[in-house]
Amino acid sequence: MLVVVGIVIFFVGLLFSIAWHELGHLLTAKMFGVKVTQYMVGFGRTLWSRKKGDTEYGIKAVPFGGYIRMIGMFPPKREEEYGRTASSAPWRVMIEDAREAASEEVTAEDAHRQFYQRKPWKRIIVMAAGPVMNLILAVGIFAAILMGYGVSTPTTTVEAVSECVLPADAADTTTCPAGAPASPAAAAGFRPGDRIVEFNGRSYAEWEQLQRAIRDSSGTVPVVVERDGQRVHLSADLMQTERPRLDDTSESVTVGFLGLTPTMHLVKQDVGGVVGTMTNMVTLTAQKVIELPQRVPDLVGAIAGGEREQDSPVGIVGASRLGGEVLSSDQIGVDARIIMMFNLLAGVNLSLFVFNMLPLLPLDGGHIAGAAWESIRRGFAKVVRRPDPGPFDTAKLMPVAYAVSLLFIGYSLLVLVADVVNPVTLF
Template identity: 50%
Template sequence: MLVVGIVLFALGLLFSIAWHELGHFTAARRFGVRVPEFMVGFGPTLFSRQRGETSFGIKAIPLGGYIRMIGMVPPAPGERIGRSRRSGPFQGLIDDVRADSARDIMPGDEDRQFWTRKPWQRIIVMFAGPFMNLILAAVLFVIVLMGFGIPTSQPVVSTVSACVVPASQATPDNRCPAGAPLTPAAQAGFRAGDRIVSFEGRTFDSWQDLQVAIRDASGTVPVVVQRPQPNGTVQTLTLYPKLIETQLLDLDSAQSGQPRYVTGSFLGLTPIQPVMRQTPAQVLDYTGQMFSNVVTSVAALPHKVPALFGAVFLGEQRDATGPVSVVGVSVIGGEVLASDQPVAEELATMLQLLAAVNVSLFLLNLLPILPLDGGHILPALWEAAKKRLARLRGRPDPGPVDMARLMPIAYGFAILIMLYGGLVIVADIVNPIKLNL
């Protein structure tokens, strides 16, 4: 089942990549740009089929995909495609980029090149790929949250911790060592099945809101609970919360890699988590929270390099919140399918994981660096701004941004991206993240 799960999730990733490229392809064709190639993967071609003027295929290395549009960069002003007479440390690279861009241009294609499209059209073409990932993520979230449902904490007690034990004194069987103090919940007489009707006189529909009230509570706290059936009696219990330090999960902590702690009240209660289908409003809230979490993770990527290096070369423990490659996330998908959860929960978890990957693809591809999609959008925005400014000043059109001159920077970023990706892949092989399922 582990192998089956890995294969299924890998196929889901390949579909996400193809779906992304379909966005670029559809928009490019819509604006009249000729697309000779539509490929999923890199390296040697395993399969290809010509359909119209486009060759569709699959390549050997499933770490991405691309569509090849003719005329991605404009020719140098006043020069034909080929070697220019200019010199410089990067001129050969720039000339090669221009020649490669013009490689598939045939007679009649002069007005079907990408660079000849208006800036807003080029922006749409480049944005369409990440946008398709966002659409796929939204559809998957709707299927999971409204179709399958997710474990949702309720203000009903599942278990009551018997005592307060420091992590250094915890026993394998979770028994209380001699002399360990009782938890506030055990002292107050909470039982499994108790529904919390009110806390400090306030009612709560969700455990998340109740958690905030618990963390801020102090002194003597009255709690009204309803005992489970058949009696269903209502009782008032008196709590004396205990202050502890708890880790604060925020953007600053994620970026710095240094956990921050706050002092909050602790009771020793665990809520029930029934699987519940969510409403459209809850889907929007959950998706927004997931989006925020992914933004936080993407912003923290540069700060994760030391931890990755330590996990690969120094045998340090792998950061469970760190970056994961295509290899690692496929293995995680396999572990989900190989777990002892009900089949519906396993499928929902895999779809939810795939949705999170697509949110990551959406955000990462919009970073304004070449060769990512955002690296093509930014020059188009700059070109549009220059054209408008020239028009307002009554000056001639300044022409397109010379993307070929940005290629040395693009190659530099591409090398950094490959090195980072390679480090993550190695980490996923020698020191993978494990799920506790």
């Protein structure tokens, strides 16, 4: 039951994120006087709608996206183009069909309210407003969690001591097999609750610094711990072993090994911490979006029965399933489940922001790039005193937009199948 409830709650959160995205487009379009005829969440058949003013607001049957419909998305043909011989080439048909569809809703009284007539900077704001709304929602959620709840941060206090040394790829990490060597920490006499005061003659206030010092060390190292209010001197004989890199877990390196697990505690972040965290998350998300084409072989392999990577792309179905898994998990507390649900939702919104800013039609970034190019072209013409080249005709890029759309649809179907037959799991 909790799995179903979690899926439903997270799915509703995704629909809200889509509606929130389209609201950004809607509000800015109306602010600049563009007529908006539809504001819809979903695609396909309309389940419910209500018209208010110029705009029909509604919900459609296929909840995998949303849109607003603005009149006059593309400029009309130039006068000199009307005299040219009509072409029956498929790409030319696509262009003219798109232009005709964009002009169908334009009436005489609304001729001045078309999207293409707005200045480039206004069109950029309208198209960027949707992704920016997702960014605002992501930042708001992350900031509330980071500043109000805190980040689980390792400390220099020992939570657990490994009894023995196991291979990095060991399937069972809970028991020590016969003949397994004792870990350096167990041999040195470390106990849970010890706070490491000094390591190899230096003090460390943060676990990350201490961890790097341990990994860079070898041989016998003196350690001072605080135990029951008293300082205890220990001597640890570190061993060298293969462990994943800290900055890239896909690679392994030979490092010093002690065999300790640090105690975790929640640390609330300030504004600077939030800014730093968000900067890192946006950078990482952009990197993952750029790597999407490289993930096709992994997705195909996962569908064929291979291992599904933890950072594999997921769609709405996969993300909703993760929400159900989190809410029903008994491995973490209720508060941690709720926080993880919000973290997942914020992560989805961050991905929507980055993905939609790609400079490709039909994405928002493609329209932004077109408006930016128009501004540059008009500015250059003004500087060199040439005639105004007029609005940039994005309709001519519709064949590219259709090709990109087909690729996106194919990729989405691939992810959907992988989410169904071999889903990503967190626990």
